[in-house]
Amino acid sequence: MNTTDQEIVLSAQGLVKRFGGITATGNVSLSLCKGARHALIGPNGAGKTTLINLLTGVLQPTEGSIFLNGQDITRLPPHQRVHRGMVRTFQINQLFDTLTPLQTLALTLSQHYRHGMRWWKALGNNHRINERCEELLEQFHLAEVMNQQTRHLAYGKRRLLEIAIALACEPRVLLLDEPVAGVPAGEREELLATVTALPEEVSVLLIEHDMDLVFNFAKCMTVLVNGTVLTEGDPDAIAKNEQVKAVYLGTEAAHG
């Protein structure tokens, strides 16, 4: 892991999270440098989503600290981490069901441009926001459904919107929680394309079970097992790692 020559954007040190007596995350340290393409893999229940929740502030760590651009953000509430450039997507769609994709993006953008408290101007009154909305809708193939209520959208479209929302926040660090999970084969290509086309300067932490995507995408990988880091390294090293194989084969065997 030779990251010292690059600027570290996000780093977590010694994160521990306990629920009652159960340790969900045990002493995890992780760092992302600028423009990173980092994958977080591990069997089900390894604590990947918990880790994301800790990083984004949905959960408070029992121990350890988190730094974003060198500043300690361990105690910051979730929305302030977003303001500082760390944005996530969700494994299970978390969308605004009664709003349209257009409204969703417009409101996300207005919040992002600090217009969230403006109550005297109508939504859609701002040129910059409208244009950016149109760009994003194009980019994520949502233009033709932009005026449909989100809850009526096809699953793949909702998945796309999930990522579009995150990108609307212009993240410097993007945490993608299983972006292609559950997407039917037909709608998959669109999604994969958008993930690989993410802007270069954005540091991405990807959680994914789809190993094709992971190995195509990631330049660095962390393997999480039972809430702790098993190993970390570049894809080749991970692919050859016996321990990792054992874990995956072991769990595979257990499933099979």
Added chain:
Amino acid sequence: MESASLSLQAHSRWKHLETVFWLFALLSPWLLAKHALIINEIVIVALFALSLDLILGYTGIVSLGHAAFFGFGAYSAALFAIHVMPDPLLGLLFGAGISLLLGALCSVLILRGSDLTRLMVTLAVALILKELSNKLSWLTGGTDGLQGVMMGPVLGKFDFDIRGITAAWYSLAVTFLLFLLIRRLVHSPFGATLTAIRDNRLRAMAIGIPVSTRIAVIYSISAAIAGAAGALLAQTSSFASPDVFAFDRSADILLILVIGGTGWLYGGIIGAIVFKLLQDVISSITPEYWTFWIGAFLIALVIVGRERFLYPWKWFAKR
């Protein structure tokens, strides 16, 4: 592709029929002079329901104690008239302002917990205030109510008359202005973030919306508007009694809003018109048993469906 700006602003643009409705409403004390009193009451209830719609319909915060702010506004305005000055507009501002502060204080209580928790906490606040208004009789007149409220003329010109015409104009004008503000607000970026909070708090946080602050802000605004409605009641009836905090009032306003439908501004207004007129008409026919028919109406409304009930011509369309 249709332009984003057009689509986004489609909702906030005034529709013709909306304009006609408000024209009719504003002229109603003149057109229906005989019924100015009930118009006044309906308008006040509608404004109160509108304030609840802001938190329930747009932000998803349930409350069974919104009368807390209504009553607080009523007492504040009445006391202002007695001890400071009888000018209605200043009293109204005072009532709304005081309720705003109370709303800000109470917003701490409703941030956590489930819907049931919020229902009960808001309810408890209203009931505690009711008990206070009963106990602090040196200030509030206790159970007998606050007497001797003498209101000055509106804008120094229009005296409140016994037929209730001035009262109806006054309430209508205030309600219309507040409606304009509310309408602006819900169609703004701020309003959109509220809807976002209602639909999905987790995601709202994840796009950088400070959820707790937003809820506190809108709760305070809603409280101020409820307070304004209460102030209108106290001013137009020159009276306030602990009853303004009653559980029934909070529950009725919830019913009224839900009758008309939440989250589209006109729900509370339609609910107020329907509920109050039904109550007035039925209870003048059968003073003892009118609740039976109101109950039957509510059940029918739910079973048949609000849309089809209030707009029967849609019934056929849907089949």
Added chain:
Amino acid sequence: MKTCNILRLAALTSSLIFSAGAIAADSFKIGLILPMTGQQASTGRQEEAAARLYMAQHGDTVAGRKIELIVKDDTTVPDMTKRLAQELIVNDKVNVIAGFGITPSAMATAPLATQSKTPMVVTAAATSSITEASPYVVRTSFTLAQASVSVANWAGKNKISKVITLVSDYGPGKDAEKYFSQTFTANGGQIVESLRVPLMNPDFAPFLQKVRDAKPDALFVFVPSGSGASLMKQFIERGMDKAGIKLIATGDVTDDDQLNGMGDGALGVVTGHHYSAAHPSKMNKDFVKAFEKANNGMRPNFMAVAAYDGMHVIYEALKATKGEGDGDALVTAMKGMKFESPRGPISIDPDTRDIVQNIYMRKVEKQHGQLYNIEFDVLKDVKDPGKTK
């Protein structure tokens, strides 16, 4: 689309309102505003029944004018009472407003009576100050001061020296507490403690236990009729009578409407009030009989008699003014009016427009297998003590 619907609705409703407006002219209208639903509903039903009975017995034409009674339900909400009164006065052009179940309702409406010069006959609410709220208020019910002072006087003469008072925490209750305590201590008695229970109180147990632990000679109670029964039951259940504590009360507690259901435990309870269904006069016997006949066996209580007399006052005032409906003339005619009511001889005080009546001391006894408040002592022509400032 939706606005269009609103419009249609508005048009529909306005046409509804207009059609309801047409009422025959030149009749003499009485607007009776009472709580007909909710917890005070029994007041409304007793009063409406009595008013209708009076009209049935005395005809609906007085001095050439047809009497029309309009009953409204105010759901015990004062601003509603006021709005209804205002509509009755402005739209229905009623000549008299009557009823008023609770004090705040009466208080909220009183300024309206003054403003419109409409006589306002209070037939229920019992706080002293109501008649002072407007020169157009005339009361035919009673004031709690009247009843409480009488009970206090009686207690002082009957070897009761230590008393705890227990009243509902609202206007009338505070009146009862104040006037009882004043009179009782002036007569040398001692008030050990003054308890106030919330009006909406489900359980009297803790208050009664407190009384029991303090062991006074007697417990003076005022609670609005309706709560009286459960208080009585708990009083007995707690063994207060066996602990040597007497229950003395205003007549609200042994309300005729419910007395029969209270059971034998109520026997011997002493109360002071202005009306008992067992009042031994011919007029009362006829009244009770007719009332029970017309209302499915419901026994009239003090609310009923107040409405009955209220109607009488209005009828007589209309006769005296020869059918003129003028408000001032009516009130003038009502002042000083003196007549025999089912409760006994009563009059309207010409100065205060409040009722002057006998207060009877009664004891619950069994007659013909039913419980009644049997009168055993009387204080004649009691004026409202609350007015003698």
Added chain:
Amino acid sequence: MLTILFDGIAYGMLLFVLAVGLSVTMGLMNFINLAHGAFAMTGGYVTVLLMQRMDVPFLLCLPAAFISTAVLGVIFERTLYRHMYHRSHLDQVLFSIGLTFMSVASMTYAMSSSQQIIQLPEWLKGRTEIGEGTWVLGMGHYRIFLIVICALLAWGLQAILTHSRFGSRLRASVDDQRVAAGLGINVNGIFMITFAAGSGLAGLGGALGIEVLGLDPSFPLKYLIYFLIVVAVGGTSSITGPLFAALLLGIADVAGKYYIPQMGAFIVYTLMIVILLWRPHGLFERKGGK
């Protein structure tokens, strides 16, 4: 002192029986039934009618009240409530409040608006005192009876929910209706029985409560707040939660009125706010519960 505690427990137990049905429909079936009090009132009036008009002994009236309201519950469940399970909570509120309004007006029409009073059998009327001085314990026999009956009920309900086949099926149906149906559980039937039992318990509570709370047509609205407090404070995931909450409420209410009577109504509400701020999902929250 002890007497106050005793009275508080009796009062709390009564509230428990009245509210537990609501807690079950709300917690387990996720249905907001504000008409719960109407069922309680019905049970009360059944008792009154049986005792006043037909001289049925009090003890027989109690099961009669339970059964008749349970049957009524089934009828309403089959005809009306069933269609409401999947509606929004606000619609459920509207619907059940409508039902309450109708029940109040109908009962006024049928039974008049007066307070109803019943005569308890002699053996329940007495009072026993133990001890001396500050530690004296005075127990009304009826209150002893209340405590015993309600404690048995609470224990029975808990046993049924946790140990019986019905209990496990109910819990399965609640956790996931589709899965439960797939396992061959008759979800509809389970819900019907649960609803009937909840209504029946309310009816029984109404019958038991006549003596303490009184009975008139405004009963369903007058005590609704208390039922809701019990459910909110107790949480909706168990039987012990509402039981504990009801006892707490009963004791706090009685003791508060005894020791600081001038604070009257404040105590209960303040206590509730404090508890709910401390434990927003009630005292006994089940992890991941609704």
